[in-house]
Amino acid sequence: MTLRARDLTVGRGGLPVLARLSFTVEAGRALILRGANGTGKTTLLRTLAGLQAPMAGEIAPGRDAVAYAGHADGMKAQLTVAENLAFWAGLHGLRGIDAALDAFALRPLEDRLAQHLSAGQRRRLGLARMLVTGRPVWCLDEPTVSLDAANTARFAAMVEGHLAEGGIAILATHIDLGLAGDTLDMGPWRATALDAGAPA
Amino acid sequence: MIRLVARDLALAVRAGGGFGLGLAFFLVVTVLVPFGVGPDTARLGAIAPGLLWIAALLACLLSLDRIFALDREDGALDLLATAPLPMEGIALAKAAAHWLTTGLPLSLAAAPLGVLLNLAWPGHLWLAASLLAGTPALSLIGTFGAALTVGLRRGGLLISLLVLPLYIPTLVFGADVARRGAEGLDPTTPLALLAAVTLGCLAGLPFAAAAALRVSLR
Numbered sequence: 230m231t232l233r234a235r236d237l238t239v240g241r242g243g244l245p246v247l248a249r250l251s252f253t254v255e256a257g258r259a260l261i262l263r264g265a266n267g268t269g270k271t272t273l274l275r276t277l278a279g280l281q282a283p284m285a286g287e288i289a290p291g292r293d294a295v296a297y298a299g300h301a302d303g304m305k306a307q308l309t310v311a312e313n314l315a316f317w318a319g320l321h322g323l324r325g326i327d328a329a330l331d332a333f334a335l336r337p338l339e340d341r342l343a344q345h346l347s348a349g350q351r352r353r354l355g356l357a358r359m360l361v362t363g364r365p366v367w368c369l370d371e372p373t374v375s376l377d378a379a380n381t382a383r384f385a386a387m388v389e390g391h392l393a394e395g396g397i398a399i400l401a402t403h404i405d406l407g408l409a410g411d412t413l414d415m416g417p418w419r420a421t422a423l424d425a426g427a428p429a
Numbered sequence: 430m431i432r433l434v435a436r437d438l439a440l441a442v443r444a445g446g447g448f449g450l451g452l453a454f455f456l457v458v459t460v461l462v463p464f465g466v467g468p469d470t471a472r473l474g475a476i477a478p479g480l481l482w483i484a485a486l487l488a489c490l491l492s493l494d495r496i497f498a499l500d501r502e503d504g505a506l507d508l509l510a511t512a513p514l515p516m517e518g519i520a521l522a523k524a525a526a527h528w529l530t531t532g533l534p535l536s537l538a539a540a541p542l543g544v545l546l547n548l549a550w551p552g553h554l555w556l557a558a559s560l561l562a563g564t565p566a567l568s569l570i571g572t573f574g575a576a577l578t579v580g581l582r583r584g585g586l587l588i589s590l591l592v593l594p595l596y597i598p599t600l601v602f603g604a605d606v607a608r609r610g611a612e613g614l615d616p617t618t619p620l621a622l623l624a625a626v627t628l629g630c631l632a633g634l635p636f637a638a639a640a641a642l643r644v645s646l647r
Contacts (some may be wrong), residue, residue, distance in 0.1 A: 301504025307443040
């Protein structure tokens with residue numbers, strides 16, 4: 230599998246944020262998005278995940294191949310760790326959650342309600358969800374927020390495992406996780422006033 | 430889709446609010462009406478069908494803003510939108526969960542509560558039948574309203590303004606079924622029209638709600 234974005238223009242509120250962006254990510258590789266706040270990392274990830282349509286350009290494969298983890302984890306406070314994972318696994322047509330529990334050392338917490346987890350534990354639960362999606366392309370937005378060093382290492386190991394199985398990971402992060410892949414500086418692709426339709 | 434319905438039912442039971450709130454509101458209104466209208470049983474019996482339907486309608490309204498707002502707040506709506514479930518399926522599942530936690534309990538409670546308002550027999554049965562046929566439409570219309578306002582702050586107030594006019598056909602036919610039943614007339618015509626409204630909502634509103642959700646996610 231190869232992820233291709235060609236002449237991609239993405240925006241927020243009808244205004245372009247990134248313009249004419251093209252990149253290719255081969256199977257087993259990661260792409261790290263770098264850039265200052267507001268450069269469009271989240272907008273690009275949401276577009277790749279199919280949560281919003283691109284203003285121009287093409288993305289392949291489509292949204293059915295992409296799993297997304299944004300700033301909010303989407304876990305339900307009134308469900309246990311195991312119930313949350315089982316729900317998402319079932320929704321994606323999978324059954325087992327053991328690998329997800331083990332990847333982030335969540336087994337001791339599996340019967341605990343998510344509302345009783347710390348911020349870091351909730352983050353681990355949200356990231357473990359990626360393993361029960363069965364999707365080859367992961368789009369991760371600031372995934373290491375709230376994680377300590379040990380769990381950041383667990384996360385890096387989880388992504389490495391995904392890449393080793395031929396997966397693709399697109400990450401917006403300021404931390405060097407030592408992943409096999411490339412870095413994409415978003416700065417040169419920021420949309421200009423011309424892209425927004427302003428008169429020259 | 431069944432998993433999403435089951436999850437929402439579990440959340441409604443564990444979180445409280447959604448499951449019992451509508452039923453409690455329905456009960457309180459029904460109990461309060463005789464205090465306001467007076468003890469004249471003939472008058473209570475005459476207004477009971479319409480009043481019970483209005484109480485049920487308002488009880489449904491109470492939990493509409495929670496249908497999508499909680500999922501949007503905690504990020505689950507984004508994840509659902511990327512899951513292998515069409516947005517129409519998500520809207521339908523949400524409407525089904527809302528009906529199971531609100532419309533169904535109201536339908537089952539209506540017949541016993543009709544006694545408090547001196548609803549004539551067999552009006553109780555026709556009232557329950559009309560609520561069973563009509564409350565799914567209330568949930569479907571409400572889901573559409575909730576989808577339209579999911580991205581807005583204080584959208585709950587706007588939902589009421591949006592959906593209450595759309596509730597009128599359901600209210601008219603639903604109350605007419607119970608009234609005709611209580612008066613010994615044939616209620617099948619308004620019941621058929623009520624069912625037609627519900628089926629029409631079922632056919633169209635999941636698509637409209639899905640379109641509204643897609644817009645709000647952008």
